[in-house]
Amino acid sequence: MFVKPTRDRRAERREATRAEIVDAAWELVRAEGLAALSVRDLARKVGLQAPSLYSYFASKNAIYDALFAQGAAQYLEDVEAQLTPTGDPLQDLRAGMHAFVRFCTDDPVRYQLLFQRTIPGFEPSPESFAISIAGLESVQRRIAGLGITEPGDLDLLTALGTGLTDQQISNDPGGDRWIRLVDSAMEMYFTHVTHRKSRP
Amino acid sequence: MFVKPTRDRRAERREATRAEIVDAAWELVRAEGLAALSVRDLARKVGLQAPSLYSYFASKNAIYDALFAQGAAQYLEDVEAQLTPTGDPLQDLRAGMHAFVRFCTDDPVRYQLLFQRTIPGFEPSPESFAISIAGLESVQRRIAGLGITEPGDLDLLTALGTGLTDQQISNDPGGDRWIRLVDSAMEMYFTHVTHRKSRP
DNA sequence: TAGGTTTCACGAACATCGTTCGGAGTTTGC
DNA sequence: GCAAACTCCGAACGATGTTCGTGAAACCTA
Missing domain, CATH: 1.10.357.10 (Tetracycline Repressor, domain 2)
Incomplete structure (x- = not known):
């Protein structure tokens, strides 16, 4: 059975989290407006703390x-x-x-x-x-x-x-x-x- | 010689300060953009501290x-x-x-x-x-x-x-x-x- | 399985923001 | 001359985006 290299799995999960953050951001932005997007709110919505988002976005x-x-x-x-x-x-x-x-x-x-x-x-x-x-x-x-x-x-x-x-x-x-x-x-x-x- | 009532003088100076604040706000806003207007910057531009502006604008x-x-x-x-x-x-x-x-x-x-x-x-x-x-x-x-x-x-x-x-x-x-x-x-x-x- | 490296999540903290509060200092009204 | 009103300001509050250091996982190599 083919097993993906773990390196790819890591990148995959990272990409999945990025996508999850973007999706959550769309939801918040559509609900509250573009300028009302808060890093802390967004982090909470994906089950993280605010500083953790900076692992995924600069x-x-x-x-x-x-x-x-x-x-x-x-x-x-x-x-x-x-x-x-x-x-x-x-x-x-x-x-x-x-x-x-x-x-x-x-x-x-x-x-x-x-x-x-x-x-x-x-x-x-x-x-x-x-x-x-x-x-x-x-x-x-x-x-x-x-x-x-x-x-x-x-x-x-x-x-x-x-x-x-x-x-x-x-x-x-x-x-x-x-x-x-x-x-x-x-x-x-x-x-x-x-x-x-x-x-x- | 006609002397204005002091009450009017006070209102006059208040209105003058308000106008000065508005003029300074136009200047800042034209230079830095609408959203970049900062209450502290604006106050400093008219020679006041930030809380003082709240005597003139709510x-x-x-x-x-x-x-x-x-x-x-x-x-x-x-x-x-x-x-x-x-x-x-x-x-x-x-x-x-x-x-x-x-x-x-x-x-x-x-x-x-x-x-x-x-x-x-x-x-x-x-x-x-x-x-x-x-x-x-x-x-x-x-x-x-x-x-x-x-x-x-x-x-x-x-x-x-x-x-x-x-x-x-x-x-x-x-x-x-x-x-x-x-x-x-x-x-x-x-x-x-x-x-x-x-x-x- | 053991040790070493990379990645990631988090608490604490910083600077800045708009704003509030309390108390001085000044001006006004009587 | 005295009380009331008005200005002004330092301190501080809550919220913001962001940085740092730590510790715990996950991963690679052996």
């Missing part, structure tokens, strides 16, 4: 960074899952923006962590940041692939998406007013770019 | 609220100053949005305090909040007065303004790329609403 910000990386990975995965062009640019625009706003409103805390910069001393590490950038670039490539926009239009669409998400989260969480709003915005955008294309 | 959040109220008053004043319709709706839209984005980007910290909710335990008092609401409603009245929009379009325009401001502040502070972006956005919006109006 600082509280390192824990935030683990959350950021996980959220960015989910974002990238979600974006990739939406990469199924139908041939109808307007419908693709709508579907993509629906997916994006849905992703953000499904977990406002994750959105806040990923796309707003609201935690006082925290900056994501370059590695974690690269993951989220990969997601954003994937979105941009997709929209550019629709063949209806020019480079400047992407800024416009980004601003539109940001504003829609922000307004949705702060004004009408859980409602579906945002669906009509997104549809209207995408129609507006589509009319804009095609109208410009049709001119000489 | 809590640190009360200081934030004073900043909020002052920022909201500036916002209201700025909005009112822009209430000069020219008769050209598109130009008015552009000018209004230029003014708004300029107001926000001129002082990102003020924007963050007024329109983002980024300070952990702070909620503006109803009185301060009412001032900012008055500004927003003034903007909405103005846009509605242009006679080109329907109620749903205001949400769209708000989302657009939010997104433009957010993207400008986080990506290109101080640059003028936002001018082209705002112009393009307003043109897009204008085309959208007039195009819909021209249909039966």
Whole structure:
């Protein structure tokens, strides 16, 4: 019978504890808010004392960074899952923006962590940041692939998406007013770019 | 020679100190960020010890609220100053949005305090909040007065303004790329609403 | 199985934070 | 001139993120 080297078992258990800490951190952060996360509370939730967490994470910000990386990975995965062009640019625009706003409103805390910069001393590490950038670039490539926009239009669409998400989260969480709003915005955008294309 | 009652002199000096504290708080907050404001630092900046501040403000959040109220008053004043319709709706839209984005980007910290909710335990008092609401409603009245929009379009325009401001502040502070972006956005919006109006 | 090394959990403690308290020192009202 | 009110401040409290040293496991080597 194959027995794993003990060295791997040690690393495995360490990784499991790290994952457990991250999961507990998500729970606390979703319940109490991003800034309300306390190292002592988090430690107690996983059955440890506060200083013990520092065996797994160099600082509280390192824990935030683990959350950021996980959220960015989910974002990238979600974006990739939406990469199924139908041939109808307007419908693709709508579907993509629906997916994006849905992703953000499904977990406002994750959105806040990923796309707003609201935690006082925290900056994501370059590695974690690269993951989220990969997601954003994937979105941009997709929209550019629709063949209806020019480079400047992407800024416009980004601003539109940001504003829609922000307004949705702060004004009408859980409602579906945002669906009509997104549809209207995408129609507006589509009319804009095609109208410009049709001119000489 | 007229001599003010001493009671008024006392109140006057108290109000002067309060104003001095608020000014110093703006300075610190602009230099170090909203969340980095420390009661002890602020006290030292006005030549006091930390507990003395509590003779003037009930809590640190009360200081934030004073900043909020002052920022909201500036916002209201700025909005009112822009209430000069020219008769050209598109130009008015552009000018209004230029003014708004300029107001926000001129002082990102003020924007963050007024329109983002980024300070952990702070909620503006109803009185301060009412001032900012008055500004927003003034903007909405103005846009509605242009006679080109329907109620749903205001949400769209708000989302657009939010997104433009957010993207400008986080990506290109101080640059003028936002001018082209705002112009393009307003043109897009204008085309959208007039195009819909021209249909039966 | 025995001895040596690495890893980890914890109690104590530190600096800093917002805030409270009690008592001086000053200003005001009568 | 005296009592009341107002300011100011040193000391201290509870909570925060974090460091240090200790001791007990877990692991590797023999």
